[in-house]
Amino acid sequence: MTEKYIFVTHSEENYLKVIYHLSSASPKGVNTNAIAAMMDTKASSVTDMIKKLAEKEMVLYQKYQGVSLTEQGLLAAKMIVRKHRLWEVFLVEKLDFSWDEVHDVAEELEHIKSEKLINKLDAFLNFPSEDPHGDPIPNQYGEIQKTDKQLLSEATVGKNYICVGVKDSSSAFLQYLNKQKIALGTPMKILEKETFDQTLLVEIEGEDKVLSHKIASNLYIN
Amino acid sequence: MTEKYIFVTHSEENYLKVIYHLSSASPKGVNTNAIAAMMDTKASSVTDMIKKLAEKEMVLYQKYQGVSLTEQGLLAAKMIVRKHRLWEVFLVEKLDFSWDEVHDVAEELEHIKSEKLINKLDAFLNFPSEDPHGDPIPNQYGEIQKTDKQLLSEATVGKNYICVGVKDSSSAFLQYLNKQKIALGTPMKILEKETFDQTLLVEIEGEDKVLSHKIASNLYIN
DNA sequence: TTTATTTTTTAGTCTAATCTAAAAATATTT
DNA sequence: AAATATTTTTAGATTAGACTAAAAAATAAA
Numbered sequence: 001m002t003e004k005y006i007f008v009t010h011s012e013e014n015y016l017k018v019i020y021h022l023s024s025a026s027p028k029g030v031n032t033n034a035i036a037a038m039m040d041t042k043a044s045s046v047t048d049m050i051k052k053l054a055e056k057e058m059v060l061y062q063k064y065q066g067v068s069l070t071e072q073g074l075l076a077a078k079m080i081v082r083k084h085r086l087w088e089v090f091l092v093e094k095l096d097f098s099w100d101e102v103h104d105v106a107e108e109l110e111h112i113k114s115e116k117l118i119n120k121l122d123a124f125l126n127f128p129s130e131d132p133h134g135d136p137i138p139n140q141y142g143e144i145q146k147t148d149k150q151l152l153s154e155a156t157v158g159k160n161y162i163c164v165g166v167k168d169s170s171s172a173f174l175q176y177l178n179k180q181k182i183a184l185g186t187p188m189k190i191l192e193k194e195t196f197d198q199t200l201l202v203e204i205e206g207e208d209k210v211l212s213h214k215i216a217s218n219l220y221i222n
Numbered sequence: 223m224t225e226k227y228i229f230v231t232h233s234e235e236n237y238l239k240v241i242y243h244l245s246s247a248s249p250k251g252v253n254t255n256a257i258a259a260m261m262d263t264k265a266s267s268v269t270d271m272i273k274k275l276a277e278k279e280m281v282l283y284q285k286y287q288g289v290s291l292t293e294q295g296l297l298a299a300k301m302i303v304r305k306h307r308l309w310e311v312f313l314v315e316k317l318d319f320s321w322d323e324v325h326d327v328a329e330e331l332e333h334i335k336s337e338k339l340i341n342k343l344d345a346f347l348n349f350p351s352e353d354p355h356g357d358p359i360p361n362q363y364g365e366i367q368k369t370d371k372q373l374l375s376e377a378t379v380g381k382n383y384i385c386v387g388v389k390d391s392s393s394a395f396l397q398y399l400n401k402q403k404i405a406l407g408t409p410m411k412i413l414e415k416e417t418f419d420q421t422l423l424v425e426i427e428g429e430d431k432v433l434s435h436k437i438a439s440n441l442y443i444n
Numbered sequence: 445t446t447t448a449t450t451t452t453t454t455a456g457t458c459t460a461a462t463c464t465a466a467a468a469a470t471a472t473t474t
Numbered sequence: 475a476a477a478t479a480t481t482t483t484t485a486g487a488t489t490a491g492a493c494t495a496a497a498a499a500a501t502a503a504a
Contacts, residue, residue, distance in 0.1 A: 009460080009461090011460080011461065011462095031481080031482090032481075032482055032483085033480090033481065033482080041461095041462075041463090042462080042463065042464085043481075043482060043483085044462090044463075044464080044465095044482085044483070044484080045461070045462055045463070046482090047482065047483055047484085048460095048461075048462080048483095049461080049462095052460090052461095063469085063482080063483070064468090064469055064470065064481080064482060064483075091339070094346055095339070095342040095343060095346055096342060097338075097342070101338075104336075105334065105336045105338075105339050108334045108335065108336075109331075109334060112327065112330045112331060113330065114326075114327045114330075116319075116323075116327075117313070117317070117327050120317040120318060120319070121317060124316055124317055231490080231491090233490080233491065233492095253451080253452090254451075254452055254453085255450090255451065255452080263491095263492070263493090264492075264493065264494085265451075265452065265453085266452085266453070266454080266492085266493070266494080266495095267491070267492050267493070268452090269452065269453055269454085270453095270490095270491075270492080271491080271492095274490090274491095285452080285453070285499085286451080286452060286453080286498090286499060286500065
């Protein structure tokens with residue numbers, strides 16, 4: 001394997017990460033506009049950046065056809081995700097942050113460039129497999145352990161589940177969950193599902209709670 | 223106290239830090255050239271940046287007269303130093319880095335912008351008063367505990383001392399100290415001082431060692 | 445106190461990353 | 475298939491931070 005080291009800027013890393021996240025939904029090429037929306041920037045800026053990333057062989061790009069990550073780009077993206085999630089674990093487990101406070105800080109920490117740092121941090125945290133939102137943490141080779149989980153919105157009425165993750169990890173949503181006393185590991189039983197709007201009646205910690213379809217389709221259970 | 227929040231860029235922070243470090247040596251105004259040398263950049267770039275920092279009221283600047291930090295600038299600089307040194311403690315104490323490996327990573331970590339993060343980190347590390355090189359860590363108000371220490375080059379022959387810090391914390395120097403088995407806390411007795419070149423003969427951990435004047439003038443003792 | 449030297453500043457250029465507005469390509473309707 | 479709408483790209487401008495080369499100010503030497 002010829003491993004020439006390619007410097008990737010802070011901004012380029014952010015693009016790689018976004019392309020990575022969007023890739024699962026559209027594996028044959030991510031749209032310029034989708035990237036622009038995620039990055040809160042303009043499509044023209046995205047086009048410019050994609051060209052740079054293509055130069056560096058981090059993405060495959062054909063005009064008007066969208067982008068996809070090269071093997072190299074994929075690994076780079078996974079390493080950013082790895083760093084982001086490991087820092088989140090650190091913030092929650094060691095510094096006592098709550099799960100709705102970690103995102104922005106991790107967003108900065110993920111760009112610190114030191115393999116040694118991140119691998120030592122990984123060991124210090126005891127090689128966690130998931131971040132505080134239930135998302136898997138890639139190992140140092142970019143391997144990701146698949147865990148099976150489903151959305152609460154797809155749950156079967158009458159069955160018992162455990163909350164294992166969130167799809168939306170915005171602080172607004174996480175604070176809502178805090179208020180409802182829903183956390184990772186929280187057991188719940190699906191009591192009823194309203195056919196009209198798919199609202200759920202769920203028993204959580206002895207209390208009956210109404211959860212909207214929007215909520216249910218952002219909570220992972222098992 | 224009117225505290226308008228002023229955004230300071232990564233690069234501006236580096237300038238503030240350098241001006242802060244140079245200020246102790248020349249309290250009435252730091253030279254453009256001195257800053258340029260420290261930052262490994264050109265004097266013209268320094269002039270440009272100083273103007274920006276003056277706009278933001280972080281420094282006092284008069285053409286051709288050098289710069290000094292305002293109260294605001296001083297606090298900002300101290301906060302960067304605080305972050306740098308706390309992260310160094312973290313790297314050494316928690317992640318098992320050695321004192322000659324921490325500088326570059328801390329140089330990146332010091333720019334992470336989160337007061338909460340740094341104060342939580344401080345608590346997690348048990349409010350250390352010094353970094354791994356014996357330099358004092360400013361508290362969250364910018365207060366610095368003065369410790370008295372002197373350079374080994376000024377030590378008295380015949381007396382016993384303890385190594386309490388390094389003036390130069392380059393990895394080259396620190397690795398030399400590792401090789402000589404000199405660390406913070408290492409006791410030493412000054413046996414002789416050569417009048418011609420000020421070389422010292424020092425007893426360290428039962429062994430007699432010859433230390434050049436250059437070495438001696440970069441080691442703090444007490 | 446002139447002259448020479450050094451330091452500092454200005455003027456103009458460059459690159460990365462962004463933007464707006466317009467043009468080109470693709471996709472969708474009719 | 476032609477017309478319309480949407481998406482994407484190009485062209486040209488802007489800003490931060492840096493650079494080179496030349497001018498201006500301050501300092502040192504004669």
